[in-house]
Amino acid sequence: MKGKSVFRLFYWLLLIVAPSVAFLSYLSNRNSYPDLVNDGVADIQQYDLNGDHIIHLRGTFTFFQHKLLTPNEVLSQRSTGLPMSVPSFWSESDIMTRYGYGTYHTRIVMRNAPEYLGLYYDGVFTCASMFIDGKLVSTVGQVDSDPKNCIPDVESALVMFEPESDTIDLVIQVANYDFRSGGVNGEILLGESRKLNFLLSFRMILKGFLLGGLIIIALFQLGNALLPRSSYIYFIFAAICAILAVRVLILKGSPLYLLYDFSYIFKLRVEYMTLFLGVPMISAIMHGFFPKDYRKGFVFVFAGFGIVFSLVQFLLSPANNSWLIPPFQVITLIQGVLITFYLFVVVLNKRPDAYVFLIGWVMVLFGLVHDILETSGVLDNGIQLTPYLMFLFIFVQANILARRSSMAFVQVEELSARLNFVNQNLEKMVAERTHRIEKQNSELEKQSRKIDKQNRELQKTVDSRNLVLTVIGHDLRGPIGNISEMIDLLLSADIDGETQQQILSAIRQSATSSFTLLENLMYWGRAQSGKISYNPDLYSVREIAGEALNLLESAAKEKNITLENFIPPDQMAWCDFSHVNLIIRNLVNNSIKFTDSGGHIIVSSRVRNNPQNKQKYLEVLVRDDGIGIPPEKLEMIFSSEKVETTWGTNNEKGSGIGLPLVKEFVSINKGQIYARSKVGEFTTFFFTLPVKQ
Template sequence: MKHKISIPKADFRFNREESGAGKEEALKVNLGRLVYLISIGLSVSIAHVILFYFFNSGASGTALQWKNGIIASHSTMFVVFLITGLSVIFIRKRGLINKSYARAIPHFMFLFFLMIGTIIAGIDQLITNAITPFMIACFFTAMVLIIPPLLSALYYLMAYTFFFFVITHFQPFQDVLLSNYVNGLTSVAIAWFLSMILWRNFVYRFRNDRLVRQQQTALQEQNLELSRIANELREVNKSRIRLFSIISHDLRGPLGNLSNLMRLLQNEDITEPEFKELLPELASQTLLTGELLDNLLNWSKNNLDGITCHPKAFTINETAANIIRLYESQASLKVLEIINNTDPQLKAFADPGMISLVLRNLISNALKFSKKNGVISVYSKSKGELTEISVEDSGIGIEPERIPSLFGDDQFSTQGTAGEKGTGLGLMLCKEFVERNGGHIGVQSSPGKGSRFWFTVPAVQ
């Protein structure tokens, strides 16, 4: 899977794709910085109020007017900082960052810093010619709050206009007034340039971080894809090993026995009566070998190509009767009785071939694990929109700890009561075929008392 990741450009605007995330990130940075800025501002403003209130108590005239102006301006700062600080903390704690008032706070504080700096600089004109508070406010807002260049230019222009009228009101000397005009304009220009550069750096850093996140996401997806492919390869390898094991052990043995018997007959090393005695065993092995081949072919097709399910209505009783006839000779060898207790009127809507394979495997397993003179019964019953089919035996049963793994991929066969061999593929195929037809499969068993394997398929509505 390929991901197109563009190299970030260093410009002053977010593109349409970045706009929402970029503005949200800028707001988070501004609110985080305001928390620290306001905590410092509260301490400074209250310190100025206390300092000017308790000292220089003998001031009069212009000095008293200057003192009262400083106390009033710093008291206003304290109140605004306190309200804004609590609002920012509340917004961050409650996750209200997308609210309109949350987005307005950094812009309000940007303008407030500039305006309060202008007011304090105007009040200072009563005793000094410097405009230091206005300069500090300009540079401080530029460095602390991240505002887009066009907006910051508008805010600085508004601040300078306000500064022009305030200085004109407080400064009576024309030469000093002209110097302050020039110094104020220079401060605004430098502050705006600084704000613009810091905004540009923020945009560039945001794009770099975004690029890193995209690369991390791409790597995670690639790792997941590689992990999926590795799991598939492990499953294929496991299936290949299992297939070779089955062919080399379980399939080669019966075919080898049959080949040896044919060779004995050809060389006349065995008499006809002896051959007739071996016929039942030969028939049993042939049936088991055919069953094994059938399971192998279905299992291979299911794993390699996938088997398509073709459901249609069919009578369960008839299907069960045909399978029982197939196993009559094998049942007679172990003196077992197979009884068809299915409802002759009950029909299922599923793939007949798949359900036939499921029933063959369940009946074959019941024969394999039943003792002589036992009984195997096949039942069917309606369960609303489903039909349940079950195979019950009075055999040796299954240990409880083995039941959860019966239908798994790692289940290997155990020998039957007469030493019958199997592959362990049967129950796995049963589960896959039943589920492909929209049903479920399960088992109840007690050691020494027999087992009941059941599965459901859709009923004919």
């Protein structure tokens, strides 16, 4: 049994991990090249096209809106073109309407170009003509400025050619009157002809494998459906496999197009019909597996939507047909949320095969959401996942059905197992005893780890307490003692006004230092005990910095240091006001301490983009022209494990907890902090803040 469990676990992990690894590997290969086209020029000299490189041409092409230019006209009018992102729809730009025509151009600069090159492109909506070095090499449909003469098609195209030099001028004329938005929203691949042809052949084989698998499963389930006393779910499986097979056959890049190419309208209507009829069948499968939990009414509702959309699309023109997709995507998401909710109910009710169905459905739901975002232009992964994940889902559910069909045989095995249990009862008792002992040992190990964790936390608390006592005993006693001695001097001595002002200034500096140290100790203690309150809102960072600099103005004047606030008034951040005030005060106070007389301290900010999630954030900089930080200490300045007392340029004493405290508060405010420095020249602290909730 254990071996079967391991095999079953390996089986399910393979079904989940294999497509995940394949998808991530595909994304890694696709995204390994940056946006190589910039301002209409693709400089790919660093890539060896004679090797295994397949270049993804994407970026900013030169675009001439409402013009169908010849290659010579493009070269003569190149300076008048506008930037247009590829891949993208026209509706995503500000320079082009959804319908119309235009010309794309890019110049490709290579090094040691192969003897034969291949160029593949797809996803051109809805017709295109391609020119390479002034020669017409490919057409998809028929491009014309007059809608009546324009013939739509969205098939992919592969061009093999001999490059005349290491520089290629690529011109693509595009027109659209038959889809909800025109543009080049697919991929453009460039590579050595054999390597590129091999890649496309592999894709074709993969689709052929998918098609063959769907047909085999459909025939197998149809055979089961024709058996006596069979469930209607076999008919549903056969139908959905047949619909998916037709969809794979009709989509671009299908093996069927090697034999026959259908018209654009036929492909569009069949593609949409398979979508409208196939998606609601998932509800039918859900009801077939879990009839007590998932209501039959849902099946009729979503099937009704599918039938209505299928009929309506035959009444509309191709241009209007594409507008049916967004509302149907909303219906698909509603169905997905509903099925997900009831699957959790099924799992809670402990229905057979609930977890397996849930895992398969999560894969399909991920594919549906991915493909919706892909067709909407939000994502640019260049692949439709739903057919492949639906195939895996159907394959898994077919296995479940096969297993349920063999339950009679399993029951016989269970009777045999009960007889063996009587004969092997003693061995089972020993095994159970051993299991209990192992379980007790496991619990003892868990308790031991828990005690070790508590000991580490207790030691951390003791270390924090010792640090506070050390700072109070050594760092706080000095400033307070100085204040007491200078007050005695003021009261007992007959001193002139200038000396009196100097003493008062020294008292103020010591008092400010003591207040800052006490405030840092208070926040340090709260941070170590996890009791810091966090009340964020949208605040002006310039206002926060201004309040902090006002408090430090007198300390800066004592050293003749100039404080400057260069943060723009309109820059806002989502943060806790008091936290960011403390952060800036500590950083500026630190800069004052380690900057010589006559120095400058500048607080500035800038808005930046996160390259991973494409979201904006605010970066605040505190820069001084002080003594700098040695490289060996730069990595440790934010560490709270080893706190050291430091001395400023005027022998100002620091506790060493300011910068670790700053890092704690930056983290609480969802930011990061780091520093750059050069000894004897400058130190700059950078910390980030979110610009919105």
